[in-house]
Amino acid sequence: MSEQGIVSKNNKRRRQLRLFGSGILYIAPALILLIVFMFYPMLKSFYFSFHEVRGGGGTEGFVGLKHYKDLIASADFRQSLKSTFLFVLYVVPGQIIVALFLAVIASEKLKGIGFFRTIFSSTLGVSVAAGATIWLFLFHPSLGGINNVLGFFGFDQIEWLTSSKLALISVAITTIWMQIGINFIILLAGIQNIDEEMYESAKIDGAGYFSRLFKITIPLLSPVLFFVLIIAVIGSFQTFGQIDLLTAGGPINSTNLIVYSIYQQAFSYGHFGFASAQAIVLFVIILIVTIIQFVVGERRVHYQ
Numbered sequence: 001m002s003e004q005g006i007v008s009k010n011n012k013r014r015r016q017l018r019l020f021g022s023g024i025l026y027i028a029p030a031l032i033l034l035i036v037f038m039f040y041p042m043l044k045s046f047y048f049s050f051h052e053v054r055g056g057g058g059t060e061g062f063v064g065l066k067h068y069k070d071l072i073a074s075a076d077f078r079q080s081l082k083s084t085f086l087f088v089l090y091v092v093p094g095q096i097i098v099a100l101f102l103a104v105i106a107s108e109k110l111k112g113i114g115f116f117r118t119i120f121s122s123t124l125g126v127s128v129a130a131g132a133t134i135w136l137f138l139f140h141p142s143l144g145g146i147n148n149v150l151g152f153f154g155f156d157q158i159e160w161l162t163s164s165k166l167a168l169i170s171v172a173i174t175t176i177w178m179q180i181g182i183n184f185i186i187l188l189a190g191i192q193n194i195d196e197e198m199y200e201s202a203k204i205d206g207a208g209y210f211s212r213l214f215k216i217t218i219p220l221l222s223p224v225l226f227f228v229l230i231i232a233v234i235g236s237f238q239t240f241g242q243i244d245l246l247t248a249g250g251p252i253n254s255t256n257l258i259v260y261s262i263y264q265q266a267f268s269y270g271h272f273g274f275a276s277a278q279a280i281v282l283f284v285i286i287l288i289v290t291i292i293q294f295v296v297g298e299r300r301v302h303y304q
Contacts, residue, residue: 053272067277079253080261087257088236090172095232099183104207107191124181128241135174136246162252167247171255173240183228190224222301237286258282
């Protein structure tokens with residue numbers, strides 16, 4: 001290679017290094033935040049899961065897989081695992097179906113539809129504490145609005161939050177309502193991004209409303225639906241605020257999801273090592289479920 005070629009190659013390498021350095025500087029704040037608030041706590045939890053931990057965060061001794069063995073033998077943990085998967089099963093399809101239904105309605109060019117778009121997305125501005133408090137009053141056995149309406153039509157009062165059979169469903173309803181806003185906005189944006197010419201061509205070919213919905217809208221919306229599915233599943237596994245305010249894990253541990261069980265074990269009972277083991281198990285579960293979604297679900301996604 002000539003001397004000029006070597007100089008040109010060195011200059012190119014220097015430019016690449018400068019660009020790499022500039023990129024690192026731009027992402028450094030975000031990277032530092034991720035390390036401090038995500039990666040370090042994850043590694044610390046993994047470390048704690050193999051040790052006995054004092055209240056101040058110090059470790060007393062290495063216990064190996066003891067906490068994980070205790071998890072497997074724990075009936076309460078198995079109940080938490082069952083409740084968590086049931087909760088995800090209730091919440092994820094419910095919030096996606098309701099949000100998709102509202103997004104399809106709101107995508108129509110109707111007079112005053114902007115008002116309804118605002119209403120449908122309004123739950124995005126409601127905090128978990130405020131939303132849970134609203135539903136706490138609605139679910140009240142004697143003063144709640146839902147039981148008052150049922151009583152008006154001659155139905156008996158329902159123990160929404162104190163029945164072990166209904167408490168989890170009640171919290172799921174609350175969560176679905178809370179998540180409608182963000183899912184509605186994402187799905188509506190996806191629908192509005194579909195080319196109008198495709199609908200016009202389908203109309204000319206004689207396609208009806210439902211034919212256009214199921215053969216154009218939903219297939220072309222599949223990448224957005226796939227994204228919403230991913231964040232909905234992860235969010236459902238991490239639900240905490242509603243549980244704490246509505247049921248505190250009861251009755252009879254029927255709503256004691258894994259996240260709430262981690263909180264109880266760590267901050268109510270002081271079992272930090274056991275709680276850390278639960279956190280690691282939850283991380284592995286979410287990771288496996290997410291990978292399965294990518295492997296199975298992405299095959300059904302139609303990219304334009």
